[in-house]
Amino acid sequence: MNRRDFIKKSTWAVVFGAMASNMLPLTSKASIPIKNPDTYPVKMSALDKIGKRRLIVCIKKDIELIGSYFIGELNDAHTRNHFNLTVQDTINKKYINNKLIREFTIVNDETTNLPEYIDKNMMCGKIYIQIDNTMEYVVIDFKIIPNTI
Numbered sequence: 001m002n003r004r005d006f007i008k009k010s011t012w013a014v015v016f017g018a019m020a021s022n023m024l025p026l027t028s029k030a031s032i033p034i035k036n037p038d039t040y041p042v043k044m045s046a047l048d049k050i051g052k053r054r055l056i057v058c059i060k061k062d063i064e065l066i067g068s069y070f071i072g073e074l075n076d077a078h079t080r081n082h083f084n085l086t087v088q089d090t091i092n093k094k095y096i097n098n099k100l101i102r103e104f105t106i107v108n109d110e111t112t113n114l115p116e117y118i119d120k121n122m123m124c125g126k127i128y129i130q131i132d133n134t135m136e137y138v139v140i141d142f143k144i145i146p147n148t149i
Contacts (some may be wrong), residue, residue: 046136102130
């Protein structure tokens with residue numbers, strides 16, 4: 001059964017514009033939803049790709065703004081932790097709560113900040129962002145040096 005036939009036969013399918021909800025009830029009485037791969041979008045349109053790019057640009061601008069407050073700070077565990085918490089809070093409030101991205105991970109520790117970077121007072125890291133249900137991750141690299149971002 002393809003996606004369109006499934007939506008037509010389903011009386012409980014919720015349609016938002018042209019996209020159907022991808023949740024199925026386990027039984028007729030159960031309220032715990034499971035994901036149905038038949039209702040996933042078939043292919044991405046050009047507008048979806050442009051929306052992802054704009055979202056990534058907005059996230060980069062937010063990280064740049066947050067990073068501007070950490071210029072000149074010492075590169076120690078406390079500063080890295082404070083930066084991570086600030087970025088997590090911003091991404092959670094602006095993007096996760098509004099369901100614009102699915103999940104993210106910040107890697108900003110001794111693995112990305114080598115001893116030579118710490119001596120030069122540079123903070124380096126990566127942010128992995130999963131925008132939708134695909135296995136595609138977007139990686140944003142950042143480097144905060146004493147003068148600029």
